[in-house]
Amino acid sequence: MTAPRAVVSGTARLGRRTKDLTKRLRAGDIAVIDHEDIDRVAAEALVEKGPAAVLNAARSTSGRYPNAGPQILVDAGIMLVDDCGPSLFESVREGSSLTISEGRILEGDRELLQGAAQDAASVAAAILASREGLSEQLELFARNTLEYMLRERDLLLDGVGAPDIATDLADRPVLIVVRGYHYKEDLAALAPFLRENRPVIIGVDGGADAVLEAGWKPQLIIGDMDSVSDRALASGAELVVHAYRDGRAPGMERLEELGLADRAVLFPAYGTSEDIAMLLADEKGASVIVAVGTHGTLEEFLDKGRAGMSSTFLTRLRVGSKLVDAKGVSRLYRQRISTLQLVLLALSGLIALGVALWATPGGQAVFQLLGARLDDVLAWFTALFATRPAPGS
Structure with a gap:
């Protein structure tokens, strides 16, 4: 654990969506975000970029559930200033030089805003208090699970609605990569499995970039296409656009701009892109589905902080006979010598x-x-x- 410095200075980088901001964040910058209940994935992505401080317009822990993000930031020695208010994005300009001291946000000698500076003690107290909200979150999770099951019973039970795709998944192992929990370590550990079994690789949005960074190539990219790079989209993979149930597909507009719409098919469904990737692999006859970076435990479902994660819980029940977590494969798999x-x-x-x-x-x-x-x-x-x-x- 590294103690955050009392005073830091750096260049402000603004991004209401943390995953978009991290693409252009540099070490020593000051990250300006609007992220209530910072989850583990977002915090680890910020830590990897090494900002001097994180200014959050929202509350980093709202009290709904004990989220892990603030603890990760503070343990990494990154100054966290919380609950700065909605005016944060109006008061701070992109690229401005800021100084942060005891929650005060200064541009030169002028004080712009005052936030709540967090340390190990305050973060630990917030986590302890938020445990009281767990029962309410579990109730909400259960209600959302039932609603999703009723809305998508045909897809969950019979695979109705899954699109036809050109990529052959029948009787083949499938690797689904989400840019989530420990995806880099899992991909590295799976290298022997990938070399020997040559599975069909499905990148879920930014997971396609994770596959390319690891030295492999996705055969399918599934998602709403908001966090995947142009490079990955142009890699030759078949594209499946996650659409709303009413047929609206904002991701298709981006593909049309890139001239890739003719290579894409729509998959209208509730839930997350992670869910439909698993359901599609199962429906098309995959022999086994290995998941990288996906959500598997109750802590991870709640840490994501989205009611929609109940769909992932049901999806895992639906494909459970085929689904294997990457960590299990890397622990049990032994490369055979021919x-x-x-x-x-x-x-x-x-x-x-x-x-x-x-x-x-x-x-x-x-x-x-x-x-x-x-x-x-x-x-x-x-x-x-x-x-x-x-x-x-």
Whole structure:
């Protein structure tokens, strides 16, 4: 744990959506966000960029549930100033030089705003208090789960509504990558599995960029196309646009601008893009579905802070017989050594041994003796098939 500095200065970078801001954030900048209940994924993305401070217009912990984000930021030594108010984005300009001290936000000698400076003690107290809200969140989660089940029963039970795609998933392993919890570590640990099994790789929005960064290529990209790069979209992958149930698909507009709309199909459904990726893989006959960066535990569902995460809970129940978490695969999977690899290894050892023997006088004598023996065997074998003169000729 690193204690945040009492006073920091840096260049302001504004972004109401944390995942968009991190794309242009640099070490030492001051991140200006509007993110109530900062979740673990957002906090880890910020920590990776190394800002000097984070100014939040909203409350980093609202008290609804014990979210992990503020603790991660404070433990990383990043100054966190909370609940600065909606005027934060009006008072602070992009690229301005700010100084932060005890919650005061200064531009030069002029004080712009006053927020609530957070430290380890205040964050721990907020987390403790927010545990009282867990029962209400679990109630809400249960209600949303029932509503989603009623709305999407045909898709969940019979796969009705899943689009036709060109990519063949039948009887093949499928890897679904979401840019979520520990996705980088999981992708690195899965390298042997990927090399040997060659699964169909599905990137969910920004997960497609994670796949490319890891040195692989997605065959399918699924999502609303708001957080995936142009590079990933142009990689040649088949595109499945997550649309609203009424047919509206904002992501298709972006693909039309890039000239990629003819390679895309629509998938109208409630829930998250992570959900429809799993449902599509299951419906198209995937033999196993390996999930990277997805949400699997109650803590992760609540930490996401969205009522829609109840759909992910039901989706996991629907595809549970095929679904394997990446951590489980990396722990249990052992790369098999093929017969060809064993033969090549044995030949390499024999060649190395032969070179070593040839370099010694004794070894050269052995090779000469073996050569003489080989000549005798070849002469005997040749004599067996030599033409013999006929009797009396």
